[in-house]
Amino acid sequence: MESFRALVLEKAGDGIRCGFRTIEPAALPPGEVLIEVTHSSLNYKDGLAVTGKGKIARSYPMVPGIDLAGVVRESESPAFAAGDPVLATGWGLGEIQFGGYAELARVPAEKLTPLPNGLDAPRAMALGTAGFTAVLAVQTLEEHGLRPGTGPILVTGATGGVGSLATHLLSKQGHEIVAVTGRTELTPFLEKLGASRILPRQELARTSKPLESEQWAGAVDTVGGEMLTTMLAQMKRAAGVACCGNARGPELHTTVFPFILRGVALLGIDSNWCPTERRVLLWQRLAADVDLDLLDSLTRTVPFSDIPEAAAQIVDGKLHGRTVIAVRDDTPHTAARKS
Ligand SMILES: NC(=O)c1ccc[n+]([C@@H]2O[C@H](COP(=O)([O-])OP(=O)(O)OC[C@H]3O[C@@H](n4cnc5c(N)ncnc54)[C@H](OP(=O)(O)O)[C@@H]3O)[C@@H](O)[C@H]2O)c1
Numbered sequence: 001m002e003s004f005r006a007l008v009l010e011k012a013g014d015g016i017r018c019g020f021r022t023i024e025p026a027a028l029p030p031g032e033v034l035i036e037v038t039h040s041s042l043n044y045k046d047g048l049a050v051t052g053k054g055k056i057a058r059s060y061p062m063v064p065g066i067d068l069a070g071v072v073r074e075s076e077s078p079a080f081a082a083g084d085p086v087l088a089t090g091w092g093l094g095e096i097q098f099g100g101y102a103e104l105a106r107v108p109a110e111k112l113t114p115l116p117n118g119l120d121a122p123r124a125m126a127l128g129t130a131g132f133t134a135v136l137a138v139q140t141l142e143e144h145g146l147r148p149g150t151g152p153i154l155v156t157g158a159t160g161g162v163g164s165l166a167t168h169l170l171s172k173q174g175h176e177i178v179a180v181t182g183r184t185e186l187t188p189f190l191e192k193l194g195a196s197r198i199l200p201r202q203e204l205a206r207t208s209k210p211l212e213s214e215q216w217a218g219a220v221d222t223v224g225g226e227m228l229t230t231m232l233a234q235m236k237r238a239a240g241v242a243c244c245g246n247a248r249g250p251e252l253h254t255t256v257f258p259f260i261l262r263g264v265a266l267l268g269i270d271s272n273w274c275p276t277e278r279r280v281l282l283w284q285r286l287a288a289d290v291d292l293d294l295l296d297s298l299t300r301t302v303p304f305s306d307i308p309e310a311a312a313q314i315v316d317g318k319l320h321g322r323t324v325i326a327v328r329d330d331t332p333h334t335a336a337r338k339s
Contacts, residue, residue, distance in 0.1 A: 038121045041100075127286055137267075159179075159186045182201040219235065221243055223245060235264040
């Protein structure tokens with residue numbers, strides 16, 4: 001088998017170095033399925049890993065990239081055959097085993113999802129972990145009892161990957177979405193996704209009372225910190241908050257009052273280790289529910305060689321929507337993908 005190109009994180013003295021390398025197939029980890037990776041994506045976590053601003057990899061050398069899509073080249077598993085289109089998100093890819101920023105990946109069969117009908121590899125990666133987290137959050141809120149018509153839903157980090165796709169999915173279900181953003185200049189983008197109202201970030205990024213007036217029938221929070229504290233104080237009775245991320249910070253200082261006086265539920269969302277059965281169903285739901293033209297319009301595609309630059313941009317909060325990595329392409333093409 002041929003050697004292949006990968007982005008690799010390596011230890012260098014006390015720090016971590018990130019660079020493009022040609023690596024031998026023997027360096028691939030164990031796993032029943034060998035995949036020709038055609039596309040990956042860029043998530044906030046990937047930005048942290050590649051820039052070294054967060055400790056994501058648990059060992060070195062490591063190929064980062066928490067998402068991948070491509071075609072099976074060889075399989076020792078009866079569940080997959082050569083030529084099958086597949087995707088994988090999370091499952092410790094890029095953390096405990098080599099991830100998607102490489103032309104080849106070897107992955108255990110139970111970590112793979114068949115590409116659902118209606119999605120090709122670029123669009124699957126336009127969704128990626130962000131889209132999967134968004135649909136997991138929506139599904140979890142619905143299982144908690146969320147129904148359209150019960151009041152506005154708050155989405156924070158609304159211009160980001162998880163936030164933009166959660167806004168789109170919830171508005172398609174008929175919910176009224178209030179999109180919270182630090183970039184009100186992106187109001188037209190958020191309205192196109194289905195947001196009914198835009199709330200500037202400062203409205204939540206403040207000291208709050210233990211309980212404030214009840215406003216929200218549900219929430220998807222991607223930022224954490226005092227913004228999550230404030231929204232908890234404003235949830236309607238028995239409402240759920242899907243806690244997805246910490247773009248603002250990991251700390252949460254609250255009181256028990258939203259929980260014991262209003263029955264508010266803080267619902268943890270973990271896309272990384274979501275079981276295979278639920279994962280496959282949710283990918284089918286994503287493929288059915290997402291408007292593909294809208295998805296294309298919020299996606300830009302960058303060549304493999306641009307990963308370090310794009311990683312710095314996502315960590316600096318300079319991107320919005322989703323970024324797909326064309327793993328086998330080095331030609332710059334930053335326009336939104338057309339069907
Ligand atoms: N639980 C899971 O399984 C899971 C899965 C995927 C991601 N995540 C987490 O979810 C978060 C979002 O991920 P993503 O991939 O969507 O990232 P992203 O595309 O970079 O979006 C993050 C958004 O958060 C907002 N933001 C950034 N810095 C902020 C700050 N200091 N204060 C308040 N808001 C800020 C920005 O939106 P505005 O400019 O619109 O305010 C930004 O677009 C990250 O913390 C990520 O690690 C968790």
